[in-house]
Amino acid sequence: MKFQPLADRIRPTTLADVVGQPHILGESGLLRRIIESGSIPNMIFYGPSGVGKTTVASIIAGQTERKLYRLNATTASISDIRQIFDELGTMLAPNGALIYLDEIQYFNKKQQQSLLEFIEDGRITLIASTTENPYFYVYSAILSRCTVFEFRPVGAEEVEPAVRRAFSLADPSLSVSDEVCAHIASSCGGDVRKAMNAVELLAQAARGGTVTLADAEQAAQRSAMRYDRDGDQHYDILSGLQKSIRGSDPDAAVHYLARLLEAGDLISACRRLLVIAAEDVGLAYPQAISIVKACVDTATQLGLPEARIPLADAAILLATAPKSNSGIRAIDAAMQDVRDGKAGEVPDYLKDSHYSGAGRLGHGLAYRFPHDYPNHWVGQQYLPDTLRGTHYYDYGENKTEQRAKAYWDAVKGRI
Structure with missing residues (x-):
């Protein structure tokens, strides 16, 4: 008689029986x-x-x-x-x-x-x-x-009834506790077939007619981990990490970090934390960049499992830090203008004048050196003429950027 895996024997034949x-x-x-x-x-x-x-x-x-x-x-x-x-x-x-x-x-x-x-x-x-x-x-x-x-991963609460049916089909005489069924359902990572395979293995290996929790834990170990370094799960988890930190949720941040580290993906975790420090915390707390860099350097020198400690510190620091994306908005707007051909000529007085003959070309002659003026500032145009008056950077509402704004408003006579 041809062997038929339990997952195939229990496969639903009607939509009403489909799990999830x-x-x-x-x-x-x-x-x-x-x-x-x-x-x-x-x-x-x-x-x-x-x-x-x-x-x-x-x-x-x-x-x-x-x-x-x-x-x-x-x-x-x-x-x-x-x-x-x-x-x-x-x-x-x-x-x-x-x-x-x-x-x-x-x-x-x-x-x-x-x-x-x-x-x-x-x-x-x-x-x-x-x-x-x-x-x-x-x-x-x-x-x-x-x-x-x-199609989405199936929730544990939906898998558990299927696990019970599978045990009944595999061997109706088995003694299986609610705890065992719940563990298999929660450990399969939303993969019903994986849960059925675990049931089949446990039913075959059961001694004395009882399936123990210890056996279930061993059969289902690490099964909940869905991760592919080149696929959607990789990018979804990294996205979850960044959006959780951006949303100032330290609990979700360490959860997604844990999923990366459990999969052994130290490099992706380090790179994404460095990006977040600049992109999402940015000028609201600029020291975060150097702190996270130190945590990343420490993590790469330690390696796993110890690397989890400085990286957790970095993730929690970023999640609880004030946020600003003013920097990335400014550079993205400027780069879009460059792509659109809005570059223009560098004003003559800003051009390099550290060579013989620059003066004859009129380069650097009208430049005013800011350090020669009060508060190290003097009004002059820096953008090309074609972009005169263009505005890329808006001060964020956080205390750090607002302090800088207040300072320069005072220096430039805006208040």
């Missing part, structure tokens, strides 16, 4: 309504593994009475799809075909372009899945012909 995805499969969810209508468009399912993408595709094929062909883009080719196309109208696929193409991001641009002739025919419905953001990895012509649905 209430935002698209709930009673009013758009994907659920599309499926129930029976008119299935070409679609792309985007989300992490183990959250129901393949299951939903199978349910769609069953409900619409179409033959389901499952291909994986890591091994399949356009010739495989052409072979399926040739079967249409035969006894093998009388109602048309539904092709489930897993990991479509592994098809190159030419292969993805070749898909168009098949999905535009109308007899083939394509459901492609990807764990990567399709707007980065899927050819635009395919995207324009497909509806994208995002």
Whole structure:
């Protein structure tokens, strides 16, 4: 008898049994309504593994009475799809075909372009899945012909009932505590398949008819970690870190920092903290840049696990510091003008005059040296004539920048 993994044996056959995805499969969810209508468009399912993408595709094929062909883009080719196309109208696929193409991001641009002739025919419905953001990895012509649905990690409270059912199916005689089920559900990182695999392993290894919490902890260790240094999770976690610090939430900041460090990604954590110090705290507390640099230097010299200590200090310091993005707004506005061709000639009196002949060119002759004047300031134009009066920098509302503003307003006679 062929072995069938528990995850396949417990796979839902109706939408009512699917675990998670209430935002698209709930009673009013758009994907659920599309499926129930029976008119299935070409679609792309985007989300992490183990959250129901393949299951939903199978349910769609069953409900619409179409033959389901499952291909994986890591091994399949356009010739495989052409072979399926040739079967249409035969006894093998009388109602048309539904092709489930897993990991479509592994098809190159030419292969993805070749898909168009098949999905535009109308007899083939394509459901492609990807764990990567399709707007980065899927050819635009395919995207324009497909509806994208995002599948999200399944919450522990939704996984736990599935864990209980899985234990009952694996071995109804097992004694399994609520604590064990809760631990597996919370440790799978929203991946239902991973939870089912843990259940299957524990059921096979159980002694005396009991699944212990210690065994569950060992089977599910580090399973909750979803992280890919080159994928969406990497950038999502870094984004979460920066936005938490920008939002002055030290608890969320150390949470996202912990996820980076648990994945061993010391470099990304250090780089992002340095960016935040300049971009989000900036001129409100300019000393933060040098403090964070010292923390980063210390962390890189220590290495993990000790590096977590100075980096946590840096994250909490940044999260609790006053905030200002006046610096980045100023430089971005100036750079946009440069890109738009708004550069202009440097005024003659500001040009380099430290060479023989500069005076004959009129360079530097009318320059007024600010240190020769009271308060080391004298009014003169510094921007090119074409940008005269242009304003890039606005003082932030924090105390540091407002003190600087008050000082220069007084010096320049504005108050």
